[in-house]
Amino acid sequence: MNILITGGAGFIGSHLVERLAAQGHCLTILDNLSPQIHGLNCPLVAKVRGCATLVQGDVRERTDWLKALEGQEAVVHLAAETGTGQSMYEIDRYVDVNIRGTGLLLDLLANRPHKVRKLLIASSRSIYGEGKANCPRCGVVYPTERPDASLRLGDFEVKCPICSGNTQQLATDEGSKLHPSSIYGITKLTQEQLFLTAGRSLGIPATALRYQNVYGPGQSLSNPYTGILSIFSTRIRNGNGINIFEDGLESRDFVYIDDVIDATVAALMSPAADHQVFNVGSGVATDVMTVARTLCDAYGTLVPITVSGNYRLGDIRHNHADLSLIAERLGYAPKVDFAKGVHRFTQWVLQQETAVDAYQQSIDEMKRRGLFN
Known part of the structure; x- marks a missing residue:
């Protein structure tokens, strides 16, 4: 199949490109190679160039979509601005990229000839807000x-x-109330609704995958706005202390990249996924204090860990996924538990150059805007 993957040079996208290329699919990537996500001389870009056609462009540009969509039979839409905290003050950019960019794709499919017969959107656990x-x-x-x-x-x-x-x-199931508490979450919910509604009206099967906190090799180590394991890893490798927000007991569902790719490929290829939404996670809640201590142990580096009571507006307290539906419909079952996944992730991190730690600047920015206390 000819498959377009937006954001295909990013963390999840590059892993998906490798898997689908190995299965013999013909792949095209639309990616703007954002410095915030990729940094300089990102190895992911070189990796995907070897197995896909790379269109460097912007999802907000009609001409870039037209170039990338030519001859495609499926679209996996991963490209998005990510980061709960940043979304609370860069509102126009998050809405413009995530919502208008998605709307532009669907507008083209509604008004121009095409061969697309499958749509898949990366949604997010953030749409549940505090969950169930x-x-x-x-x-x-x-x-x-x-x-x-x-x-x-x-x-x-x-x-x-x-x-x-x-x-x-x-555990939050797919039938739970949808009420995001951040601008990022609102944009992801809107993306999902646009895909599912347009897919039905256009007769194109669409699927939304509500990813939990995805981690693993290839994750950006320089982006200070998203990815708690990468942020903490960069802090530790620079010898900087870790500030644990709230009381350290807030928790997330951390899902390893290989499991995410298993779920994504299954959803892309199976008719059982058509017009459906699925949670993709590990189904296990892990608190932030455990994450920090596990990473310090893995790197053999003890840095100060402070439980500060600080908090960010828009953050949720807990969330972990109920995986019953995706297990029943697609046979998905996560294979990599947190201990094994962190070991694989940290071994990869140790092979990378130590990234510049820009996390404090992101926190200072939120403080100036009254979003961090």
């Missing part, structure tokens, strides 16, 4: 974002929207 929870008094609830007033007092727990009592995290 259990209240001892009220049962299953879907909490709203935590108010700044509570966070300032050091109360980081997620509250029941009915009785305001503390809740307990549950």
Whole structure:
């Protein structure tokens, strides 16, 4: 199949390109090679050039889409601005790239001749906001974002929207309420809805994959806005301390890149995925303090770890995926647990040049804008 992968020179995209090329597909990449994501002389670019046609362009440019779409039978749309914190002040850029760029693709498919017969969009766990929870008094609830007033007092727990009592995290399934708490999350939800709605109206099967926190070799080590394992790794390798936000018990579902590619290929190729949405994760919640300690142990470097009580507006407290649907429909089951995945990731990191640690500048920027406390 002729497959266009937007963002194909990025972390997830480059791994997907390698897998699909090995299966004999003819691949084209549309990527703007953003310095924030790729840095300088990114090895991923050289890697994908060997197995795909690279169109350097912007998803906001009609002529770039027309060039990249020629002869394509499937589109995997990974290209997006990422980063919860950054999205809260670079609102126009996130909306422009993520929403208008997606809308432009779909507009072209609606109004010009093409051969596309499959669409796949990278969505995000961020669209669930605080996700699904259990209240001892009220049962299953879907909490709203935590108010700044509570966070300032050091109360980081997620509250029941009915009785305001503390809740307990549950695995979030695809039928859960969608109410993102960040601009980034809003743009990802809009992307997903655009794909699914347009896909149905145009008669093109579309699938949305709600990725959890993806990590592994090839992840950007210089982007200070996204990827907690890469951010912490760069801090550690520079001998800098780690500031753990809130109380260190906030958690995420960390899913290894190979498992993500398994799920993505299955969704792209299986008719059982048509017009469906699926969570893609490990199904396990890991707290941030565990992440920091595990990385320090893996690198054999002890840096100061401070639980500061700081917080960022737009961050969620917990989220981990219910994988029942993707297991049933596509036979997906994650193969790489956190311990094994971190070992593979850190061994790769140690083979890379130590990246410049720009994380503090990103935090300072958020402080200036009143988004970090």
